[in-house]
Amino acid sequence: xxxxxxxVKLIRExxxxxxxxxxxxxxxxxxxxxxxGELSSCGGLVVDAGAYTGxxxxxxxxxxxxxxxxxxxxxxxxxxxxxxxxxxxxxxxIRRRALSDRDGDASLYGRAPMSSAxxxxxxxxxxxxxxxxxxxxxxxxGVAAIKIDVERSELALLRGAMQTIESQRPHILIEAxxxxxxxxxxxxPLRYSRSKLDAGMYHYCP
Numbered sequence: 227x228x229x230x231x232x233x234v235k236l237i238r239e240x241x242x243x244x245x246x247x248x249x250x251x252x253x254x255x256x257x258x259x260x261x262x263g264e265l266s267s268c269g270g271l272v273v274d275a276g277a278y279t280g281x282x283x284x285x286x287x288x289x290x291x292x293x294x295x296x297x298x299x300x301x302x303x304x305x306x307x308x309x310x311x312x313x314x315x316x317x318x319x320i321r322r323r324a325l326s327d328r329d330g331d332a333s334l335y336g337r338a339p340m341s342s343a344x345x346x347x348x349x350x351x352x353x354x355x356x357x358x359x360x361x362x363x364x365x366x367x368g369v370a371a372i373k374i375d376v377e378r379s380e381l382a383l384l385r386g387a388m389q390t391i392e393s394q395r396p397h398i399l400i401e402a403x404x405x406x407x408x409x410x411x412x413x414x415p416l417r418y419s420r421s422k423l424d425a426g427m428y429h430y431c432p
Contacts, residue, residue, distance in 0.1 A: 228312060232259050234284045235312050237305060242342035243281050257423040258399055259285065262373060265397050266291035270370035273361070273396075275325045275383060278342050280306035280318070282373050287315040294366060298324040298346070298356035301339040326358040326379060327386035345377035360386030367394070374400040384412050392416060395432040402428055 229238045231247055231254065238244055247254035262282055266272055266289035274283045277295035279302055286293045295318055297303050303322050310318055324332060324346050334356045335349025344353065361372075361383070369390060374380050380400055384391070391398070391413075398418070402409055406420060406428050414420070418430040 231281065232263070232285060233288060234281055234309075236279060236281060236309055237312070240340040241279055241305070242340070243279065252424075255424040255427055258373075258427045258429075261423065261429060262286065262371070262399060263289045265371040268370060271366060271368045273366065273369055273372040275361075275372060276375035276377070276401075277306060277320070278302050278375070280309045282375075283318050284309060284313050284315055287317050288313065291317070291370070293318040294364070295320050296323055296325050298322060298334055299336070299339070299344045299353065302342075302344070305340070321359075321364075323357045323359045324379070325361050325376065325383045325386060327360060327382040329359050329363060330357075331355055332358050343377055345379060347378050362387055362389040366390065369394045369396045371397040371399070374398065376401075378403060381408055381412070384409065388412075397432065398430040399423065400428055400430065401426050 227238045228235050229244050236244055243254055266286035269290050272286045272291045272293055274295040277283050277297040283293045283295040332346040334344055334353045336344035336353050376383055403426050413430045418432055421429045423429050
C-alpha cells in the first residue's frame with residue numbers, strides 16, 4: 227500500500243518516515259521538508275546523504291533538482307528504487323555507499339534491516355559491511371544543497387567534504403542528534419550561519 231507525504235508516494239510497509247509522520251504532532255520534519263523543496267526548486271544538483279527509502283531525494287527531483295543519493299543499506303536502497311519507480315522520477319542517481327572522511331570499508335549497524343537509524347559508528351546488531359567514501363572524491367560539481375542524516379557520523383562526513391563545501395558553498399540541512407556545537411566549529415569559520423529547523427535538524431546557510 228502507498229501513502230503520500232508532501233506529494234511523494236512511499237510504500238507504507240515498515241517505512242520509518244511514514245511511521246514518524248503519523249506519530250509526531252506536527253508530522254515529519256515539516257520545516258526541513260519545506261526548505262528542502264524550496265532549495266530544490268532552484269534546480270541544480272543536490273546531495274542526499276543517508277537517503278533511506280528516498281523521501282528527500284524524490285521530493286528534490288519532483289521539485290526540479292538533479293539528485294545524487296547516498297545510502298549504504300541494501301534493503302533501504304531496494305525500497306528506494308521501488309519508490310522512485312512509483313513516483314516516475316528519473317533524475318536520481320543512487321550510490322550505495324556511506325559518506326565519511328575516508329575511502330574504505332565499515333560495518334553497518336541497525337536494529338533491523340529497514341531501520342532508518344542504520345549507522346557506521348557502533349551498535350549491537352551488525353547488518354553487514356558497506357563501502358565508505360569522501361564526498362570530495364566523488365567528482366560532483368554545482369552542488370547547491372546537501373541533506374545529511376547519517377546517525378552521528380556527520381562530523382566525519384563533513385571532514386570528507388571540506389573542499390566541496392568551501393568551493394561550492396551549498397546550503398546544508400543536517401540532523402545533529404547530539405547538538406550542533408561540533409558542527410558549528412567546522413562550518414561557522416567558513417562563514418556559514420545556523421538556524422534551527424525541526425527537532426535535531428539545522429540549516430547552515432552560506
